[in-house]
Amino acid sequence: MSTEQILLDLALMFVIAKAAGGLFERVRAPAVIGELLAGVLIGPHLFGLVGHSEAHAVFQELGAIVLLFAVGLDTPLSDLRAVGRLSLGVGLAGIAIPMLLGVGLMALIGRSGEEALFVGTALVATSVGITARVLADLDKIRAPESRVILGAAIIDDIIGLLVLAAVVGLTAEEISIGSLLSVALLAVTFVVLTGGLGPRLVARATPVLDRLGELSVFTIALGICLVLSAIAGALDLAAIIGAFLAGMAFAETRDRYHLEERLASVYSFLVPFFFVITGTLVDLSVFMRSETLLLAAAVIVLAVIGKLGGCGLAAASLGKKSAFIVGIGMVPRGEVGIIVASIGLTQGILDSDLYGVIVAMSVVTTLIVPPVLAVLLRRPPTPAERKKRSEEIEGVGG
């Protein structure tokens, strides 16, 4: 494909993805869903307005890297330490049960061990972004359920990435006890070493960083993100794990150097490419076969039951309604499920059927949660609150 053709594709994908994302935001649906659906529409399987090439794959990967870098920036180690035992329990239950359900279903229908591992992994990781965004929109970010959800989502993210690293590493070579051990060891070593040392090294470096401009610090952080991503990729782990760890290393100094504001424009430019290109790879025709449609329905049901059951039970001490809220809050898989699906497709482990099933699962779990959570969390204001709010408004007016 010529550079001009690729440039035309990039321009088209960017504009249509942004327009669709904006449209979805207007009706209070997550923008990522709009970007994804835009890709499905203009991709080679449907209208064929854009193609796919090596360069498309790189932009898709780079979008995922910037996305996970941003998620890492939002995950300071200190917050992780402050998260109580409850979040740990909720997080672990939310990993184990969906994983077991996913692997079990795949085994039941006679899929290979590699496929089962990928589907299980896709069911594991909650999308912190979607849930946090909904909680923030409802002004409930400081509610007790929200803190449990966010803490658990962070744990869930890190362990989920660890599982992904192990699965990607494992499926990249023949599975044997030796390779299983060495890959797990490699993944754990990389994550623990980088995750543990990174934030400390950055903290140590602040006197030096303080003397540089904010843009320089941002550039250094971005460089480290690229390098760790490339290393993770070269180690046969997923590149995004490096990006996440790089973000985590700078999470404590995020506000000091306004890294999030600097990242915002890069994010706005590159992340849509991940979703729209991922969308272009979805072949809707797989759902014409009733068995695939059935499989998708089964996976979606397990995805909901897995988190609702696992996390809800683990949070039972909060009371029935709060436990239910926590369970629902952990359901959306969003970009994380899609990332797992795209890695599985690229590695040739998932066929287009299973790829479509996972993407559908991610889209559906992400779409159903915001309205349900809104109903559960939104209650009519008490008369006292109503009075206070009207006083505040008058105070501003006068």
Next chain:
Amino acid sequence: MSTEQILLDLALMFVIAKAAGGLFERVRAPAVIGELLAGVLIGPHLFGLVGHSEAHAVFQELGAIVLLFAVGLDTPLSDLRAVGRLSLGVGLAGIAIPMLLGVGLMALIGRSGEEALFVGTALVATSVGITARVLADLDKIRAPESRVILGAAIIDDIIGLLVLAAVVGLTAEEISIGSLLSVALLAVTFVVLTGGLGPRLVARATPVLDRLGELSVFTIALGICLVLSAIAGALDLAAIIGAFLAGMAFAETRDRYHLEERLASVYSFLVPFFFVITGTLVDLSVFMRSETLLLAAAVIVLAVIGKLGGCGLAAASLGKKSAFIVGIGMVPRGEVGIIVASIGLTQGILDSDLYGVIVAMSVVTTLIVPPVLAVLLRRPPTPAERKKRSEEIEGVGG
């Protein structure tokens, strides 16, 4: 090339380019030269640490697009109107004479008409960025010579891009009177229409844009930049012309939406790829042949004489020294010459010899100007100034 391999290349190129750029800035040389030389070093022709692929070419192009978008943002139409006749004369003389000298030299040594056109075009456009940066560093941006230089550089940029558009369009097909006319017409129509209407449309849209967030306006501007670049590329003009015009359309509203600050991080991330990848394409061994070395020397001499003579003479009314300063200020070709060279190489018109010669010309003219300009503009402070400055310092201390 696999996605992992390309990611590794991108990470390596980014880190080495940024390090080299930073090093050059420390010794007060332009960072772009460091980034370019880093590419020469790690490229396939020398140490072979990175390769070249379709994706590399896209990142190179995207870097140039972001760069020219930034230059466009710095070129408000109103400034262009305010620039006096003197700048117009200086700009036109600075285009005609280097073009004639370049084409003449190529004709003299028996090169083809297409090669001659490309070398001439590479000699035309002054790099506004380098000169403006030096003038700002010396705190001379408001000196009369500086205003003439900057005004002329803007005119020179626009006409230079128009010449490039015509040359690229021309060389993309068989040269005939008909194609010459149609390409010139197409280029002029695109530039005049987009350049003329763009700023007005953006000005009209401000009430709508004001209601969006700053990030949204930035994203829209970036989307328009991508689309105009893709259109320019599809029209067989250079993609960067679209990027420049998109920037120019938003130049008047630049400060209103803090577009430059938003762009800074995207610029810092993507623009280095243009220079470092351009560097990787330079084959230093071409200079082992004495004829290529001789040719490079000749082109460099003509590049200096062309601007110094053309612009200096056109600015003669300012007095000898000021005219000399204006002439010197117009000498650096910087990124513009390199962009022309990379387009010529990609289109298969320039061989690696001529490509190397043009890159060498851009590097040398860019490197020699800052120190010369510094000596010409920097004069010892008068006793009165010295007294005032020491008072100011005391004032701050007390």
